[in-house]
Amino acid sequence: MFAAIGLLGVFICVFGSFMIFGGKIGIILEALPGEFMTIGGAAICGFMVANSTHTIKQALGAVKRIFPGAKFHKKEYMELLSLLYQILKTMKTKGVLAIEQHIEKPLESNIFNAYPSIMKDPFTVKFIADYLRMFSIGVDNPHELEALMEQEIDKAKHEDLHSSHAFQTMADAMPALGIVAAVLGVIKTMASITEPPEVLGKLIGGALVGTFMGIFLSYCIIAPIASRLKGVAEEENQFYHVIRAAITSHLAGYAPQVSIEAARKKVPTEYMPDFNELEEALSAIS
Structure with a gap:
């Protein structure tokens, strides 16, 4: 909401x-189509040259994340902690084999399907299932597993940041493109140097619109979008650190409640449930 x-x-x-x-807005509106074609068109074409097809599609898809922000909030973190607790508790009381059917086919698992917010994110489901599967086939060193999880989390973050980097590169180019448009406007003005002052003034004003638009689009629109997308990517990435903390703590030999408490500490402060709130939610899990 605040972004809008x-x-x-x-x-x-x-x-x-x-x-x-x-100020007379008519001068800006009259010059806007031509200046926007020069600046916006060049920026879009440069964007296409500078980025791969995958990054372009990813960046265009990421635009819809500007207004709602990160997809994980307190509800999703509560469900994640509850899911992890149920899985870890089952492993502790019934053994690793008891969760095999759940991690092999998580989409058919009654444990996973009890948490619809988690099921909406395929990467989260796959991430949990993959590392529990590794645990079930004999990877029992918490440091080794943690290193593997960190690598995948960092890779996911790096890939998710491609969109913000692409928009930031475009924002950096906008002021220079504004100068290009302004110079073209000055060239046009010089070709009409014999015209009366009121005509020249209008032409010079139109040329300066190019400089204005380049700076305005860069610092007021595109750069904030890039910063917003970066913040969203970093915030969402923290979700997977919560999973890492729970699984590696369990592998280190801690009780499910302790492992979940370690994971709770990784939740961003604004979404982190307090100890009693989480305890009440976990106590309801059979």
């Missing part, structure tokens, strides 16, 4: 103040 309010506020503050203090 912020973007709306940018337009109101920039263009609203311009008109309130005597």
Whole structure:
């Protein structure tokens, strides 16, 4: 919500103040199509040159994450901790073989399906199942398993950050593209040097719109989008560190309750349930 309010506020503050203090918005609107074609078109084409097809598709898909933000909130963390507790408790009381059917076919598992918020994220389900499977086939060194999990978590974060890097690169280029558009406008103005002052003034104003648009799009629109996507990727990545903490703590020999408490400490502060709240939720699990 705040992202939408912020973007709306940018337009109101920039263009609203311009008109309130005597600016003629008509000059900007008249020059906008040509300047936007020069700046926006060049930026989009450069974006296509600089990035792979996969990154372009990923970046375009990531735009929808700007307004809702990270997909994991307190509800998802509570379900994740409850799921991990149920799995670890089953392993502790009934042995590793008791969860084999659940990790081999998690989509058909009554344990996994009891937590619909987790089932909505295929990567989370696969991540949990893969490392529990490794545990079940004999990987019993917590440090080795933790290192493997860290590698995959870092890889996922690196790939998820491609979108923000792509938009940031575009934002960095925008001011220079604005200068290109302005220079083209000056060239056009010089070709009409014999025109009366009111015509020249309009042409020069249109040329300066290019510089304005390049800076405006860079620092007020695209760079904030890049920063927002980076923050979302980093926040969502923390979800998998919670899983890592629970599984490696269990592998180190801790009781399920202790392992889940170690995982709870990895939850971002704004979403972290307090000890009693989580204890009440876990006590309801059979």
